[in-house]
């Protein structure tokens with residue numbers, strides 16, 4: 232049994248199921264250009280409908296800031312959803328009030344309706360009790376399948392869970408299972424790999440990880456700040472020199488918690504940030520003063536692979552180098568492929584997500600073999616930071 236209430240805990244037959252999903256898909260001229268987010272929740276919609284539930288889809292779209300903005304209507308998304316499901320999806324021009332009620336009342340068992348953008352009402356982001364009540368009038372139960380919106384306590388992501396019986400949908404359940412395996416109840420040792428441009432955006436994340444994981448690989452631009460903090464000259468590399476104190480504090484904390492810190496021992500260095508820029512590898516104590524570290528070096532790649540080999544679980548956020556410009560993608564690509572290979576062989580649980588990580592692992596051709604890749608962005612990062620996510624907490628089993 233999972234720690235959360237799921238669709239296995241409710242009989243939806245004949246019930247009006249308010250289903251919160253994330254349909255914030257990219258569009259161009261009113262057409263959906265990438266339907267990945269719709270595909271992710273299609274199974275949950277089908278399952279509820281096939282069990283005889285009446286599916287009432289709730290979602291936000293864009294940032295209309297509490298006003299009706301026609302260009303941020305969910306109408307085109309409803310059409311795209313119908314096409315993906317191969318089923319009729321009705322559409323209501325409002326998510327509360329008479330239009331919503333009429334559309335929901337017209338549903339037969341197994342029917343599907345999408346209600347208009349929840350953010351057309353200011354009560355959504357303010358989680359106003361009256362707005363929560365108005366939404367709840369059209370549902371008997373609430374199912375949340377929008378992990379990516381679960382870090383926000385909005386009416387349709389959190390408020391509803393307090394006034395209706397609430398359950399995780401299948402996409403939410405898969406995400407929660409993966410996150411539990413990744414950090415809450417992981418197979419140990421756990422190795423975290425953190426890269427990306429800056430320390431400043433990931434201070435909370437690093438502080439949390441050093442107290443929870445057995446080893447922490449630090450790569451990318453942020454490693455330069457750590458190297459600078461331990462008196463290594465990083466030349467013209469991107470580094471937040473003013474954060475040397477923060478980096479030192481994280482290193483001290485790691486010492487106390489027994490978390491091994493793995494910093495680069497060599498680096499691929501160029502004079503310009505450009506694809507194909509002339510580059511050389513240097514030991515970390517010999518970085519030229521006019522050079523920029525753009526990737527970890529070969530010895531460091533081997534050390535990262537060893538850290539992955541030693542681990543039963545890897546949690547990954549952020550590229551190890553400037554992966555968008557070849558050949559500075561080498562460290563990220565080799566480490567990602569290595570983790571993917573061990574995962575495929577059943578030797579590793581690998582969970583990754585946040586920011587550019589998904590793009591970097593796709594670029595490496597490694598994403599399909601990872602145990603789980605979260606596309607949730609902000610919610611995934613807050614989870615890595617050890618914060619509790621209101622939309623998730625509301626689904627936690629209490630008994």
Ligand code: AMP
Nearest residue numbers: 427428451452524525549552553554586
């Ligand atoms: P983030 O969004 O924090 O995960 O940062 C990702 C960005 O960090 C990517 O655009 C990378 O190009 C960049 N990055 C990684 N390593 C370096 C580096 N050594 N120097 C400059 N930028 C880097």
